[in-house]
Amino acid sequence: RKEVEQDPGPFNVPEGATVAFNCTYSNSASQSFFWYRQDCRKEPKLLMSVYSSGNEDGRFTAQLNRASQYISLLIRDSKLSDSATYLCVVNIKRGSTLGRLYFGRGTQLTVWP
């Protein structure tokens, strides 16, 4: 079983729509969580960290449910520029190591006019 599972999509939504992505992780030792955004043929860029209490950054809201081991990302009022692949990332520490980041395969979003 993969450490991080994401629905690869694609999600195709009109401008202004609200869209939500979910991600599940398998290791309860997971300690920190992130969403990265990756444009076609570009490098991933940090979108936001995910905090236990949930957090919001403009049109983006991230939630963490430790009991069910899933993370979500909600995008409100979608813009054309939101079209990208969204990567769910989990940091798992084992023993005294610094931890390793595990990336999901990404969920592809296309916003159409």
Place this chain on the structure above:
Amino acid sequence: EAGVAQSPRYKIIEKRQSVAFWCNPISGHATLYWYQQILGQGPKLLIQFQNNGVVDDSQLPKDRFSAERLKGVDSTLKIQPAKLEDSAMYLCASSLTQRPLHFGNGTRLTVT
């Protein structure tokens, strides 16, 4: 602040040839990572350095891949000999300890 620098941007080689990638992390970032991203998949960690020491290389195919970070700054990743399945984007990233990653532009490798 200057970002993570990688070179080359693109490389095309034939199978069984050798190739090397270079990375210069953000100044002051102690942790440096090399990731392999195959098309349609998420990045997979190959090796993680903390200063000039290896922290995690458990997913590095050591029979053909090697990496070094001799002075705790720049790093090189080498593949020798390359296989068709090594075609991928190779991403270098750096971070302050326990902080989010900053990625370079990546090197897109095609093995024919």
